[in-house]
Amino acid sequence: MSARMTILPYLFIVLLGITFGHDLKGSGFCEFYNETSCLEAKEGCTEREECDPPEPNKRNHCYVVWRLDNETKKSVIQLKGCFLDAAECYDQADCVERNPDTKNGLLFCCCDGDMCNQNFTWRPLPTQPPSVVHEYEDDSKTEQQVITLILSIIIPIVILAFALPFLYWCYRHRKLAYFNEVPTLEPLPLPPPSPNLGLRPIQLLEIKARGRFGAVWKAQLKNELIAVKVFPIQDKQSWQTEQEIFKLAHMDHENILRFIGVEKRGDNLQTEFWLITAYHEKGSLCDYLKANVLTWPEMCRIAESMARGLMHLHEEIPANKADGYKPAVAHRDFKSKNVLLKADMSACIADFGLALIFHPGKPCGDTHGQVGTRRYMAPEVLEGAINFTRDSFLRIDMYACGLVLWELASRCTVQDGPIGEHKLPFEEEVGIHPSLEDMQESVVHKKERPLILETWRNHPGLQSICVTMEECWDHDAEARLSASCVMERVATLSRTLVLNSSTLI
Known part of the structure; x- marks a missing residue:
């Protein structure tokens, strides 16, 4: 039996362990960095951030978003910080991006444990498995060799039949986590405005806060500064609850945050839910x-x-x-x-x-x-x-x-x-x-x-x-x-x- 055939079952088990493993501790503190707010600063921009307490049965992780400079080939950090609960981050002591494909030129990694995002690396997995070469001596085939040959063909096929759907699910889940759980420096490309959806021409400027249910952006709508709270797809219920409260009668009150509207942006796994309100420079x-x-x-x-x-x-x-x-x-x-x-x-x-x-x-x-x-x-x-x-x-x-x-x-x-x-x-x-x-x-x-x-x-x-x-x-x-x-x-x-x-x- 080939070495390839022997390794595959263990690789399958390891993938299951990485996906479903749990670490009760999660991340309490993460290194924080935002390139937007540090463009003019020369040093001292990196901070230590305390993660907000997670909901029951969830936990925090640390993450890094960076890009590779095309000329110097060096890593340029764009964002570091905390975010809430993603299966791909469980039991990851080190922050490592393994996806060979970059999203909009950005790389992302996450990990479990305090300050685990201080160091990060990109170690992409090969896009295609190496070819397997079997050598057989035509003039000395025995009955045992024939059985081994048959098994070496059938067993990998059976394993792949089960493993490929599972790996495809992991890949789709990874895309969901990448686009919706990590605050990005710039908004993802959005579909063109549709009269039916009533999308406003909003420009996201910078992240002002991160909370339990998403990131709050300072944004611009025509000549007005506004706030946009972006909910990832898994927090749609919180977005619905907020707009339900804001739409109650008599809620237009000077001591209640002024509500402007809601929007659904993107499609399928890239869907985001926006809550648009007045912006207050002094913050919380x-x-x-x-x-x-x-x-x-x-x-x-x-x-x-x-x-x-x-x-x-x-x-x-x-x-x-x-x-x-x-x-x-x-x-x-x-x-x-x-x-x-x-x-x-x-x-x-x-x-x-x-x-x-x-x-x-x-x-x-x-x-x-x-x-x-x-x-x-x-x-x-x-x-x-x-x-x-x-x-x-x-x-x-x-x-x-x-x-x-x-x-x-x-x-x-x-x-x-x-x-x-x-x-x-x-x-x-x-x-x-x-x-x-x-x-x-x-x-x-x-x-x-x-x-x-x-x-x-x-x-x-x-x-x-x-x-x-x-x-x-x-x-x-x-x-x-x-x-x-x-x-x-x-x-x-x-x-x-x-x-x-x-x-x-």
Whole structure:
């Protein structure tokens, strides 16, 4: 029997192992690089990125997108970072591209493990298997040699009959992962606009953020800057949920992100789903607080407008002559990354991929309550003890609202003492990448909450904010404040500030 025939079964088994293998750890940190934002920088562009916590039964990987310079034949990195769950990346300790075919001149590799994308390489597999040469001595064929010859022909044919469909499936799956799970430096070629599809002439400029469900691009539509959230094909449900929320009556509100439209781009495996909204240069509240401190008026403006947006989302509004009925909506992933800052420092709420609509007389229909970002999960969510009612879900949002108020207070300049760097809620208690068990131990069993410094309480306004956040994150869900109550309290503080300033003058 030939060596070729002996190796093929093992090659088939190895391919199965690579495709279906699992590594429970995944990637917590990856090397991050974006060529677009580093064109003018000479050094220091490469960073370490913390991957967002994945959904249950999924995990993060690290990736690299690069091209080969035609003249120097050197690798030119275009993108590095985290992305969510692809079978081809499981158990890959090294970042290696093996596909001999490049897509639009780009090469891609992914791997499992922290910072595994620091090094990468291209080792293409041969496009055609080497020919097999059998030599037989015509004058000394025995019965055993005849049997061996027959087996050496039949067995490879049988193996290939099973292996080729499987390898074709892997190839198609690889194409899906390549085009839809990795953010690209430039948009892929799109089909020409069709009057039936109503595609807008949108130019994607640069990636501004990456989240659980896709990448957010800064883009241009005619003379207007817009934001385009690109969902890969596997996250179509989140795209549908977001547009369903945006299309509800009365959702055109100054403290809710302005919705422009949706589009489906590409065909078949290259399909992408676009959510088009207003663009806000200041970005998310989380990112703004990392680089900036807040004055007392700025903090009040952000807190009041944020609470006003949450109140509008939670509110049930009857139909009128101009608009239809708006049911109550729970956000379910409220956090500082999903609050955007406008140019005037007012806030608007975004990212409704996990939101839940409460239609009157109908059950909420949610079968899995433990969703959202772990560090912002309320005690009852961490325990898996949610009452599946409208008020229960609205109170979960208010717990998270208390944590965002804490983030605002921690960066406000009126506190009596030095202002520390921005930290996420519970970062001191559980670190930057907590597990579900870490959060359960801290929040449920120890009943810990983010530390409120005594120096904050020396300012009467900040003292009132501290009391408000404590009443929002109360362990007893029924004791928590509503969004309207938070909004009214902060609005009163703002008016008091104006009156006091006028008196002093």
